[in-house]
Amino acid sequence: MRIGELARRTGVPVPTIKYYSREGLLPAGERTSPNQVAYDDGHVRRLKLIRAMLEVGGLSIAAARDVLAEVDSPHRTVHGALGVAQSAVTRSASERGGQEDWERAEAEVSELVRRHGWTAKPENPGWQSLVQIVVTYRDLDRGDLLVLLDKYAAAAGELASAELAALAHAPSTDGKVEGVVLGTVLGDAAMSALRRIAQEDASSKLQGARRSA
Amino acid sequence: MRIGELARRTGVPVPTIKYYSREGLLPAGERTSPNQVAYDDGHVRRLKLIRAMLEVGGLSIAAARDVLAEVDSPHRTVHGALGVAQSAVTRSASERGGQEDWERAEAEVSELVRRHGWTAKPENPGWQSLVQIVVTYRDLDRGDLLVLLDKYAAAAGELASAELAALAHAPSTDGKVEGVVLGTVLGDAAMSALRRIAQEDASSKLQGARRSA
Known part of the structure; x- marks a missing residue:
């Protein structure tokens, strides 16, 4: 198909398609004549997939490019794609606060990981984020809210098993790799969205209970 | 204290403090002489709190301003602060795809909410995000991954109850309102971070099991 048809079928404007192509997100089409290029279902x-990552997942062009390079790699694996997708969606933690606070938080996170029987290492993109969050709660004297971390961790553990089980049904490596990318990029957004709905519900029920008390 | 001392105690540079003040995030200090302004522990x-929202939560200046206006409002409530904080952390959904796809996804989300016994309405900031995510999965023919939504929802429901229970221990309305803001802004980040750690663990255990099989 020609680029106009590609635009029509995806809802992505022609100049945007050209931009994605220049940025290395979209492979070039096949040149069929000096001024005609053909695109296919791929x-x-x-x-x-690009729109899902950029618009729904909120990834930058550079982050999407990293993820797609892994998706296209001849050496792609589910585990490798997971690492690249995780790095792409994680905001880098800026180290603030005293070194002592940071070390104490590092130790707390290590202990939490150990408690949940996880083998993950400090190189995991979530690890430093979590350390920064613990430092922030402590800095604001809100250590009271850290009790929630074990509950989040227990839920995260159960969900991770369910996510990998869902992926196991995908028929091919390509399907699994794409699934792990979508699960990381959209799964986070889905969980956050559901948390908002559940929190509103819990809060309004609590408010109702107080009113009728 | 003077602005230099405020900068030293918080690690926020003086020009940044002045910027937050101009942007309406930080109340003015008390002018004690024509060229001296005093700041306090508040x-x-x-x-x-500002740094937590901007640097750890990734909020924009405008979103942080909205949240702080609610924190400072004489009419602040936990339920109100939750709504404002939720809107601040939610990326707005861009409606893409056919109207039919969108309506089908709306119906799926309504059914999911009903199934979990939630009273939340489509105005909830998470609702439209979730509809967009469902549209995206369907558009990519990955309806297989939608089975995870019920698991996310069940976990989100349990976590919301735990979050509100943790807040109940805060001694004052101010403490509760601040807690709900932090819980929304940092809680999302904490959950995402823990998901990365748990996913790495589950994926590497699966890889290990395959290798030794």
């Missing part, structure tokens, strides 16, 4: 799918 | 705490 381009349709790739454009949908 | 300013220290507020600066820490």
Whole structure:
């Protein structure tokens, strides 16, 4: 198909398609004559994946490029794609506060990971984020809210098993690798969205209970 | 204290403190002489809260301003602060895809909310995000991954109850309102971080099991 048809089928404007192509997110089409390029269903799918990462997942162009390079790599694995997708969605932690606070928080996170029987290492993109969050809660004297971390961790552990089980049904390595990318990028957004709905519900029920008390 | 001392105690540079003040995030200090302004512990705490929202939570200046206006409102409530904080951390959903796809996804989300016994309404900031996510999964023919939504929802429901229970221990309305803001802004980040650690663990255990099989 020509670029106009590709735009029509995906809802992505032609200049945007050209931009993604220049930025290395979308493979070039096949040149069929000096001024005509043909695209196929693979381009349709790739454009949908790009839009999912950028618009729904909020990734930067550079982060999406890293993820797609892994998706396209001949050496791609589910575990490798998970690492790259995780790095892409994680904001880097800026080290603030005293070194002592930071070390204490590091030790707390290590202990939490050990308590949940996890083998993950401090190189995991979530690890430093979590240390920064603990430092922040402590800095604001809100250590009271840290009791929630064990509950989050227990839920995260259960969900991770369910996520990998869902992936196991995908028929091919490509399907699994794409699934782990989507699960990381959209799964986070889905969990956050559901947390908002559940929190509103819990809060309004509590408010109602207080009113009728 | 003077602004230099405020900067030293919070680690926030003087020009940044002035910027937050101009942007309406930090209340003005008390002018004690024509060229001297005094700040107090309230300013220290507020600066820490601002940094938590901007640097750890990734909020924009405008979103942080909205949240702080609610924190400072004489009519503040936990339920109100939750709504404002939720809106601040939610990326707005851009409606893409056909109207039919969108309506089908709306119906799926309504059904999910009903199934979990929630009273939340489509105005909840998470609702439209979730509809967009469902549209995206369907558009990519990855309806197989939607089975995870019920698991996320069940976990989100349990966590919301635990979050509100943790808040109940805060001694004052101010403490509760601040707690709900931090819980929304940092709680999302904490959950995402723990998901990365748990996913790495689950994935590496699965990889290990395959290798030894």
